Amino acid sequence: MSGRSLDPQLQRNAVRTGGMRASAIRALFAVVNRPEVVSLAGGMPFLDSLPLEQLAAETGRLLADDGRVALQYGAGQGIPELREQICQVMALEGISAHPDDVVVTIGSQMALDLVTRIYCDPGDVILAEAPSYVGALGTFSAYQAQVVHVETDDDGLVPAALEAAIAAVRESGRRAKLLYTVPNFHNPAGVTLSVDRRAQVARICAEAGITVLEDNPYGLLGFSDTVYPAIRSLDPDNVIYLGSFSKTFAPGLRVGWVLAPHAVKEKLVLANESAILNPPMFNQMMISRYLANFDWQSQIKTYRELYAERRDAMLAALETHMPAGTTWTRPDGGFYVWLTLPEGYDTAAMLPRAVTERVAYVPGTAFYADGFGTRQMRLSFCYPTPERIVEGIRRLGTVLEAEQEMLRTFGVGSVSRPDLRLGGPTAPAPDAV
Amino acid sequence: MSGRSLDPQLQRNAVRTGGMRASAIRALFAVVNRPEVVSLAGGMPFLDSLPLEQLAAETGRLLADDGRVALQYGAGQGIPELREQICQVMALEGISAHPDDVVVTIGSQMALDLVTRIYCDPGDVILAEAPSYVGALGTFSAYQAQVVHVETDDDGLVPAALEAAIAAVRESGRRAKLLYTVPNFHNPAGVTLSVDRRAQVARICAEAGITVLEDNPYGLLGFSDTVYPAIRSLDPDNVIYLGSFSKTFAPGLRVGWVLAPHAVKEKLVLANESAILNPPMFNQMMISRYLANFDWQSQIKTYRELYAERRDAMLAALETHMPAGTTWTRPDGGFYVWLTLPEGYDTAAMLPRAVTERVAYVPGTAFYADGFGTRQMRLSFCYPTPERIVEGIRRLGTVLEAEQEMLRTFGVGSVSRPDLRLGGPTAPAPDAV
Numbered sequence: 001m002s003g004r005s006l007d008p009q010l011q012r013n014a015v016r017t018g019g020m021r022a023s024a025i026r027a028l029f030a031v032v033n034r035p036e037v038v039s040l041a042g043g044m045p046f047l048d049s050l051p052l053e054q055l056a057a058e059t060g061r062l063l064a065d066d067g068r069v070a071l072q073y074g075a076g077q078g079i080p081e082l083r084e085q086i087c088q089v090m091a092l093e094g095i096s097a098h099p100d101d102v103v104v105t106i107g108s109q110m111a112l113d114l115v116t117r118i119y120c121d122p123g124d125v126i127l128a129e130a131p132s133y134v135g136a137l138g139t140f141s142a143y144q145a146q147v148v149h150v151e152t153d154d155d156g157l158v159p160a161a162l163e164a165a166i167a168a169v170r171e172s173g174r175r176a177k178l179l180y181t182v183p184n185f186h187n188p189a190g191v192t193l194s195v196d197r198r199a200q201v202a203r204i205c206a207e208a209g210i211t212v213l214e215d216n217p218y219g220l221l222g223f224s225d226t227v228y229p230a231i232r233s234l235d236p237d238n239v240i241y242l243g244s245f246s247k248t249f250a251p252g253l254r255v256g257w258v259l260a261p262h263a264v265k266e267k268l269v270l271a272n273e274s275a276i277l278n279p280p281m282f283n284q285m286m287i288s289r290y291l292a293n294f295d296w297q298s299q300i301k302t303y304r305e306l307y308a309e310r311r312d313a314m315l316a317a318l319e320t321h322m323p324a325g326t327t328w329t330r331p332d333g334g335f336y337v338w339l340t341l342p343e344g345y346d347t348a349a350m351l352p353r354a355v356t357e358r359v360a361y362v363p364g365t366a367f368y369a370d371g372f373g374t375r376q377m378r379l380s381f382c383y384p385t386p387e388r389i390v391e392g393i394r395r396l397g398t399v400l401e402a403e404q405e406m407l408r409t410f411g412v413g414s415v416s417r418p419d420l421r422l423g424g425p426t427a428p429a430p431d432a433v
Numbered sequence: 434m435s436g437r438s439l440d441p442q443l444q445r446n447a448v449r450t451g452g453m454r455a456s457a458i459r460a461l462f463a464v465v466n467r468p469e470v471v472s473l474a475g476g477m478p479f480l481d482s483l484p485l486e487q488l489a490a491e492t493g494r495l496l497a498d499d500g501r502v503a504l505q506y507g508a509g510q511g512i513p514e515l516r517e518q519i520c521q522v523m524a525l526e527g528i529s530a531h532p533d534d535v536v537v538t539i540g541s542q543m544a545l546d547l548v549t550r551i552y553c554d555p556g557d558v559i560l561a562e563a564p565s566y567v568g569a570l571g572t573f574s575a576y577q578a579q580v581v582h583v584e585t586d587d588d589g590l591v592p593a594a595l596e597a598a599i600a601a602v603r604e605s606g607r608r609a610k611l612l613y614t615v616p617n618f619h620n621p622a623g624v625t626l627s628v629d630r631r632a633q634v635a636r637i638c639a640e641a642g643i644t645v646l647e648d649n650p651y652g653l654l655g656f657s658d659t660v661y662p663a664i665r666s667l668d669p670d671n672v673i674y675l676g677s678f679s680k681t682f683a684p685g686l687r688v689g690w691v692l693a694p695h696a697v698k699e700k701l702v703l704a705n706e707s708a709i710l711n712p713p714m715f716n717q718m719m720i721s722r723y724l725a726n727f728d729w730q731s732q733i734k735t736y737r738e739l740y741a742e743r744r745d746a747m748l749a750a751l752e753t754h755m756p757a758g759t760t761w762t763r764p765d766g767g768f769y770v771w772l773t774l775p776e777g778y779d780t781a782a783m784l785p786r787a788v789t790e791r792v793a794y795v796p797g798t799a800f801y802a803d804g805f806g807t808r809q810m811r812l813s814f815c816y817p818t819p820e821r822i823v824e825g826i827r828r829l830g831t832v833l834e835a836e837q838e839m840l841r842t843f844g845v846g847s848v849s850r851p852d853l854r855l856g857g858p859t860a861p862a863p864d865a866v
Contacts, residue, residue, distance in 0.1 A: 007696040008671075012610050012644060014554045020703040047501045056496035063489035068480045071685030106539055106709040113708045117575075121447045135710060142550075142707040177445050211445060238441075252504030254713040263440040270453040274575040275546045275708070276539040277568065280687040283713060 016122070019141040038392030040314075040379045041360040043187065043335050045247050049302045051294070058289055066285065074281040076273035078104025078257070082288040086257050089291075090243065093219055094233035097259050103268045104279045108217060108244040108256035112139045114271040115178070115213055115240055115258065120145040125169050125176040126213075129157055131338070131367030131376070133187045133215065136180055140369070146174065147369035154329065156193030157181060159200040166208045178213045179205050184228055185218040185334025188367050188378035192228065192332055202235040212239040217247050220300050222333035223308040237261050245287055247335075248300050253283040307335065313386035314379065314393060321397030323404055328379075335382040338364075341375040341400070344407045348374070350399065359395040449555070452574040471825030473747075473812045474793040476620065476768050478680050482735045484727070491722055499718065507714040509706035511537025511690070515721040519690050522724075523676065526652050527666035530692050536701045537712045541650060541677040541689035545572045547704040548611070548646055548673055548691065553578040558602050558609040559646075562590055564771070564800030564809070566620045566648065569613055573802070579607065580802035587762065589626030590614060592633040599641045611646045612638050617661055618651040618767025621800050621811035625661065625765055635668040645672040650680050653733050655766035656741040670694050678720055680768075681733050686716040740768065746819035747812065747826060754830030756837060761812075768815040771797075774808040774833070777840045781807070783832065792828040 062070055077083070083099035090097055105111040112135070120126065122144035128136070130149030140147050148169055151161035162179070169176045181201070183193035193201065205212045214231045222228075232241040244256040260268055272278070290296060314337055318328055325342035341347065348363035362380075364373025381389055495503055510516070516532035523530055538544040545568070553559065555577035561569070563582030573580050581602055584594035595612070602609045614634070616626035626634065638645045647664045655661075665674040677689035693701055705712070723729060747770055751761055758775030774780065781796035795813075797806025814822055 007694075008642065009644060009694050009697045010700075012552055012642070013700070014550070014552055014557070016554075017551050017700055020551075020700055020707060022703060042506075044506050047504055050500065050504065052496055052500035055500065056493040059496055060489040060493040063485055063492055067483065067485035067488065069685075071480055071483065071683035073475075073477050073679075073684045106713070109710045110708060117447070118450050118453075119445055119447055121449075124447070135707075138707045142704065209441065209445070211442060246506075250504035251506045252502075252714040253716075254709065254711075261440075261442050264442045267443075267446070267450055267453055270455060271575065274453065274568075274571050275543060276687065277542045278687070280539070280713065280716060281685040283686075283716070 016142060016144050019144050037355060037358045037360055038384055038388050038395065039360045040381070040384070040389070040392050040396075041362050042383060043380055044383045045251065045303070045335075046306060046383050047250055049299070049306065050250060054294070055290070058293060059286055062282070062285055062289055070282045070285045072281060074278045074284070076278045077269045078102070078279055079281070079284050079288065082284045082291075083257075085288060085291045086243065086259075089220075090230070090232075090241070090259065093216070093227060094229040095241065095259070096233070097236075101259055101262060101265050103258050103260070103265060103272055104284055105256045105258060105272065106276065106279060107246055107251065107254045108215060108242040108258070109135055109139070110275070111242045111256055111258035111268075112136055112213075112215070113142075114268055114275065115242075115260075116140055116143045116145060117271055118264065118267045119177045119211065123174065125174045126178045126180055127162065127165055127169070127176055127210065128180040128369075129182065129186065129189065131188055131364065131373055132180065132369075133182060134362070134366045136215065137367070137369050140180075145177075148176070149368060149370065149372070150179075152186070152189055152191060154191055156183060156186065156191050156197060157201055159197055159204060162201060162204055166204070166210065176208070176210050178211050180213045180215065181231070182215045182218075183231060184216055185221060185331055186336070187218070187334065188336050188362070188364075189338040190329040190331030190334065190336045191338075193231075195228065198229065198231050199234055202231050202239070206235055206238045213242070214239050215242045217242075217244045218334035220248050221304055221307060221335075223304060223311065224332055226332075232259065240264060248303070249287070249290060249296065253286060255279070255283050255287045304333070307333075307382060310381040310384070310386055310389055311337075313389045314381040317390045317393035321393050323397075323400050326400075335380050337379045337381065339377050339379055341377075343375065345375045345400070345403060347377040350403055353402070354396065354399045357395045357399045359392045359399065361396070449575060449577050452577050470788060470791045470793055471817055471821050471828065472793045473814070473817070473822070473825050473829075474795050475816060476813055477816045478684065478736070478768075479739060479816050480683055482732070482739065483683060484732075487727070488723070491726060492719055495715070495718055495722055503715045503718045505714060507711045507717070509711045510702045511535070511712055512714070512717050512721065515717045515724075516690075518721060518724045519676065519692075522653075523663070523665075523674070523692065526649070526660060527662040528674065528692070529666070530669075534692055534695060534698050536691050536693070536698060536705055537717055538689045538691060538705065539709065539712060540679055540684065540687045541648060541675040541691070542568055542572070543708070544675045544689055544691035544701075545569055545646075545648070546575075547701055547708065548675075548693075549573055549576045549578060550704055551697065551700045552610045552644065556607065558607045559611045559613055560595065560598055560602070560609055560643065561613040561802075562615065562619065562622065564621055564797065564806055565613065565802075566615060567795070567799045569648065570800070570802050573613075578610075581609070582801060582803065582805070583612075585619070585622055585624060587624055589616060589619065589624050589630060590634055592630055592637060595634060595637055599637070599643065609641070609643050611644050613646045613648065614664070615648045615651075616664060617649055618654060618764055619769070620651070620767070621769050621795070621797075622771045623762040623764030623767065623769045624771075626664075628661065631662065631664050632667055635664050635672070639668055639671045646675070647672050648675045650675075650677045651767035653681050654737055654740060654768075656737060656744065657765055659765075665692065673697060681736070682720070682723060682729065686719060688712070688716050688720045737766070740766075740815060743814040743817070743819055743822055744770075746822045747814040750823045750826035754826050756830075756833050759833075768813050770812045770814065772810050772812055774810075776808065778808045778833070778836060780810040783836055786835070787829065787832045790828045790832050792825045792832065794829070
């Protein structure tokens with residue numbers, strides 16, 4: 001036996017298992033649940049506005065009327081009724097799709113897993129916004145794909161940076177298979193890809209032979225009346241679209257979906273069967289009944305108003321409590337603000353001190369595959385009340401003041417890791433990848 | 434662009450995607466649902482005895498009392514209450530386990546997927562009974578693992594054959610990582626590993642540095658009062674145990690679990706998070722309430738009596754309707770009889786003619802990774818009523834008679850594929866692997 005691990009089971013691990021790493025979000029679950037901490041860390045939707053009694057009655061009727069179907073095995077692709085309803089939901093963002101091309105998954109996280117499984121050999125490159133959703137980075141790493149970040153600004157992914165990144169990857173002899181993007185109310189950056197850029201991104205990827213993986217959990221949670229067309233609506237043949245009911249309804253049933261070009265859909269169904277046989281019938285039928293029998297669009301409106309109020313509270317509190325030189329994004333929907341501190345701060349190193357002050361956030365490095373994001377953080381405004389958000393930002397201000405004191409005393413760099421940080425919520429230049 | 438596929442998306446597929454194949458069970462779903470066909474094909478439990486009205490009331494209370502938790506995100510490992518209850522369920526088969534070492538999955542199919550993901554690099558060998566569960570073979574193939582079948586007889590896996598297979602794999606320069614086994618009421622073979630052999634199998638694998646992957650969905654569905662100790666109870670450090678509520682309760686919530694040695698459990702939680710974030714809270718809490726508030730052991734007794742009656746009906750009908758030279762297993766529990774026809778038959782080629790006669794089964798080749806099983810089939814007695822089972826076997830007898838007529842006219846081999854079949858429900862010799 002080799003000495004690489006004392007545990008005989010770990011010695012039998014696959015190479016890919018080395019890429020499985022604990023996400024920062026996981027470690028935060030314990031913190032989130034302590035009532036004295038204002039958690040600006042998790043992306044948990046606020047569920048108090050759900051009509052629980054009516055849902056209880058509906059679930060009872062589902063089991064009483066259709067229990068033998070709801071509790072049985074089903075098909076790997078998901079039930080046709082729900083796939084039809086999903087097409088109606090997607091139509092709100094300009095997508096014209098056939099239910100045959102939809103596959104139901106365990107949240108859209110599982111769709112991410114299956115698409116990566118189908119597309120990526122070890123060493124293949126996935127282009128992704130800088131920063132990117134931590135859960136996607138974890139999945140890409142588990143399949144040994146290499147993430148190359150592409151610069152974003154307040155209008156989302158920068159098309160010229162995308163072209164440069166594609167060229168750099170090609171020059172390095174690697175193959176970029178996918179562009180992973182969250183175009184609406186980005187997690188964690190809070191920015192939205194402008195309409196003009198959507199067409200450019202679609203064209204650049206199509207020309208380069210790169211499939212767009214469009215992840216859109218927040219699209220219907222915009223705070224203004226602008227509806228952004230999905231990238232999928234611009235190029236159905238080269239875009240794989242991921243959707244979810246976790247934010248527009250609730251995450252506890254874990255129902256998401258993927259809409260894919262036909263040949264990919266076939267593979268997705270096989271991969272779904274291989275992974276789980278079929279998504280739970282009960283959960284699918286319950287979501288289907290929710291869409292059929294409840295005013296789900298009005299529920300989404302309630303969520304939008306709720307989150308808009310919290311976003312306002314957070315932005316106002318940031319103005320009051322952040323030190324000079326701090327910048328942040330101003331999201332027009334979704335759950336997140338992305339904050340960049342002045343030079344010298346290290347948000348990961350600072351987190352334990354923040355938790356001691358009873359406020360939590362996610363350090364920026366969680367959202368990069370390459371160590372960037374040292375002086376950035378994600379702040380979620382979805383779960384705490386406006387009052388708690390204001391109090392949380394006030395506490396964060398106190399923590400930053402103490403940090404600043406320390407920086408003044410010991411000098412920049414004394415409390416942080418090797419200097420990888422950039423001047424703002426931007427990415428490494430393509431030549432640095 | 435290369436010419437290996439006309440579809441640009443497929444040209445971007447990972448190498449592993451070539452290993453994703455449609456399972457025979459999938460193609461049978463359409464057949465199963467046609468009421469005029471007696472399906473002896475699917476492994477769907479018979480759910481009519483479930484207390485649907487009480488379950489409806491319970492699910493209503495769950496949402497009304499605890500809806501904001503049941504509909505929220507949760508931890509990747511699953512909720513502690515359910516993991517404790519799962520330990521109590523496993524104690525019935527002699528397992529002493531801590532809830533910390535249990536991970537909740539989407540059915541035990543997902544546990545199969547995650548364990549394979551953690552253990553197997555492309556080309557690694559998984560030893561498996563001959564025949565083996567079709568869904569496991571599909572998962573192993575999706576991870577490009579190579580399956581080497583090991584001979585089984587009426588007492589399950591043959592220890593001497595296991596030793597020979599291990600030696601043969603070693604000699605071929607490959608690495609066997611796992612032994613995949615269904616020790617109780619095997620799917621599809623219907624046989625049970627004898628108590629003596631359990632200890633031998635555990636010892637052989639431990640000495641060879643091979644982890645045992647014990648898949649036990651049917652263990653509590655025995656028709657006699659014998660309780661077999663789980664292999665896990667004999668060697669906790671080298672056995673990964675998979676369990677499921679799909680057969681002892683119902684499959685529609687897709688709740689299964691994996692019990693693993695500590696270091697493996699850590700990796701399983703990471704893999705679970707990467708694949709699905711967390712198993713659905715609603716489903717976990719519903720199963721937990723079912724175990725707490727319902728007489729689940731009495732429900733299992735009801736299932737056992739129901740399936741025993743159907744097994745009896747099938748065995749008696751086989752005596753009456755099968756041609757001379759046909760052999761079959763006599764399961765003491767579970768869902769399946771494994772049938773071997775005399776030389777000349779080809780059960781895959783025969784299936785369309787059987788469906789025309791309004792009876793369905795799964796051809797034996799589905800349960801081998803290597804083309805064996807040509808004159809074998811799996812017959813399920815779980816879903817149809819005893820009367821329907823008798824009628825199905827009668828129809829099967831008619832089909833076989835017509836086949837025999839054809840064989841007599843055109844000669845052995847005229848209707849079947851190249852001769853890979855063996856003299857009984859046995860495996861290829863280890864040197865044939």
